[in-house]
Amino acid sequence: MRIAYTSDLHVDISQRNWELVPYLAEVVKIVDPDVFVVAGDISPEIGDLEYALDCFANLRSLKLFIPGNQDVWVLSEDMQSLGHDSYEKYYFYLPEACRRNNFVPLWMEPTVYGGVGFVGSIGWYDLGPGTEVVPSFSREHHYLLDSIWNDMRWACWADISTMVEGRPKPVKRPDSEVAREFNLRLDQDIEAFALDAGVREIVVVTHYPPFPEMSLEGMPFCGSRELGDILSSHRKVTVSISGHIHSRHDVVVGGVRAVRCPVGYLRREHRRYQELVKECLEVIHLIEGEDFLGRHPR
Numbered sequence: 001m002r003i004a005y006t007s008d009l010h011v012d013i014s015q016r017n018w019e020l021v022p023y024l025a026e027v028v029k030i031v032d033p034d035v036f037v038v039a040g041d042i043s044p045e046i047g048d049l050e051y052a053l054d055c056f057a058n059l060r061s062l063k064l065f066i067p068g069n070q071d072v073w074v075l076s077e078d079m080q081s082l083g084h085d086s087y088e089k090y091y092f093y094l095p096e097a098c099r100r101n102n103f104v105p106l107w108m109e110p111t112v113y114g115g116v117g118f119v120g121s122i123g124w125y126d127l128g129p130g131t132e133v134v135p136s137f138s139r140e141h142h143y144l145l146d147s148i149w150n151d152m153r154w155a156c157w158a159d160i161s162t163m164v165e166g167r168p169k170p171v172k173r174p175d176s177e178v179a180r181e182f183n184l185r186l187d188q189d190i191e192a193f194a195l196d197a198g199v200r201e202i203v204v205v206t207h208y209p210p211f212p213e214m215s216l217e218g219m220p221f222c223g224s225r226e227l228g229d230i231l232s233s234h235r236k237v238t239v240s241i242s243g244h245i246h247s248r249h250d251v252v253v254g255g256v257r258a259v260r261c262p263v264g265y266l267r268r269e270h271r272r273y274q275e276l277v278k279e280c281l282e283v284i285h286l287i288e289g290e291d292f293l294g295r296h297p298r
């Protein structure tokens, strides 16, 4: 089975990002994978997101999407105070947008294809905002710092118990609680496939990286360690596909091959689209009965 993956299309960030997507879709069509995965961060605007998903309309592949932090932002404090929050996007608007464009909303609908179970979640992080920010945060990767500050403002996981009339704003739940909630649900979805004799192995798609080993050198880990522990504890989990950090990565941690292949911000990137596309798409092969990693029973 051939799985092609990308992430972080960020079509709202620059015209270059917007215009790259049809080129990317052309290449995916030529590669013709069995499964095509987009691991989050297309745009906070649902219309933009649908534009990007629609670019892949002509693929024969099974198409899977999970949202990134920027996809769940609610970009208006007025809307937030009216009770519109990231849960609403995560559980209602984004799944609807996926279904309209023939993408499986993987965080809502774990899927089995050819004996491989696919599960997904945004992931989230359990660090306090702004913690462990190291002075060596290079300019190139400053977006990670911006992301923390923007999440504080625009990601709004509301505590519904505080959404009472007359209150100016809903109270946001702490990131650690949000991460735990999503981790728990993902663990349950993996467990269901772990017990399913028809599922040979499991591929987990998250936006945030599951392992600290996927961080950029010298940078703090911007994920949840609990997520990595969950992946490593399930013997059938063989592959993790993630996004968020705008650099490619391919590493084996705790018996899991953890990969990402993002587009990132292309504002200052002037190469031809045909050249750029080669760096934003990767293919992983799963071969039945083969175990290239030599995993030990966990």
Ligand SMILES: [Fe+2]
Residues within 6 Å of the ligand: 008, 010, 041, 068, 244, 245, 246, 264
């Ligand atoms: Fe991103």
Ligand SMILES: [Fe+2]
Residues within 6 Å of the ligand: 041, 068, 069, 070, 147, 207, 243, 244, 245
């Ligand atoms: Fe992100």
